Amino acid sequence: MKLKLLTVLFLIAYTLSFTAHFEDFNEGFKDGNCATENGTEIYKLRIEQLDKLDNVKVLTPNTNTTITKDRATETVKIETKDIIPNYFKIPRGILMLAFTLLIPAIFIVLYIYFKNLYRGDIVSQRQIKNLQFIGYAHLAYALVENFFLLTDNIHKQKVAEFYNLTLIKDEYDITLFFIPLILLMIVEVLKQHLRLKEDAELTI
Numbered sequence: 001m002k003l004k005l006l007t008v009l010f011l012i013a014y015t016l017s018f019t020a021h022f023e024d025f026n027e028g029f030k031d032g033n034c035a036t037e038n039g040t041e042i043y044k045l046r047i048e049q050l051d052k053l054d055n056v057k058v059l060t061p062n063t064n065t066t067i068t069k070d071r072a073t074e075t076v077k078i079e080t081k082d083i084i085p086n087y088f089k090i091p092r093g094i095l096m097l098a099f100t101l102l103i104p105a106i107f108i109v110l111y112i113y114f115k116n117l118y119r120g121d122i123v124s125q126r127q128i129k130n131l132q133f134i135g136y137a138h139l140a141y142a143l144v145e146n147f148f149l150l151t152d153n154i155h156k157q158k159v160a161e162f163y164n165l166t167l168i169k170d171e172y173d174i175t176l177f178f179i180p181l182i183l184l185m186i187v188e189v190l191k192q193h194l195r196l197k198e199d200a201e202l203t204i
Contacts, residue, residue, distance in 0.1 A: 045075065045078060047168060078159055110134060131183060135184040139181070142177045146174075149170050149172055153169045
């Protein structure tokens with residue numbers, strides 16, 4: 001019963017996690033279409049605040065409060081003719097196409113895996129292969145996402161320098177590697193368990 005409940009809760013959490021990024025996907029798709037039609041590139045830059053407003057002055061602190069002023073930031077969207085070089089555009093396009101095809105495959109394998117898990121099939125060769133595919137797919141996503149962050153930072157820096165803006169670069173999301181690595185570790189543990197189980201059955 002606990003396994004079935006955990007399966008349902010995990011599916012709900014996974015779905016909510018995916019839909020939380022749907023707005024970003026949709027906005028990126030719209031910007032991409034607009035840029036393609038106009039022959040331009042659209043960059044969303046996080047930069048140091050232009051007007052240098054002293055936001056501390058609008059606060060009313062009490063005697064027990066200490067306020068320290070941090071670097072103020074703002075987001076600007078710039079549409080420019082500065083096209084991404086082909087040596088970056090081609091691999092980005094290939095990766096985006098491959099990942100677009102990978103998304104439905106991930107959901108299909110997830111559905112099969114959790115359907116079998118819900119029915120009580122926990123450790124089997126089929127389930128281990130499904131889990132291994134899920135782990136490698138998420139690992140590929142982590143690599144692609146951080147590659148995009150790298151190339152985006154390079155191009156955003158060029159645009160920011162052209163307009164004399166101080167860019168705040170996006171940080172690499174190393175946490176994306178945690179889940180796939182944990183899944184692949186679980187796969188190896190399950191393989192060892194299945195191997196020991198088969199050896200025990202042969203001994204008997």
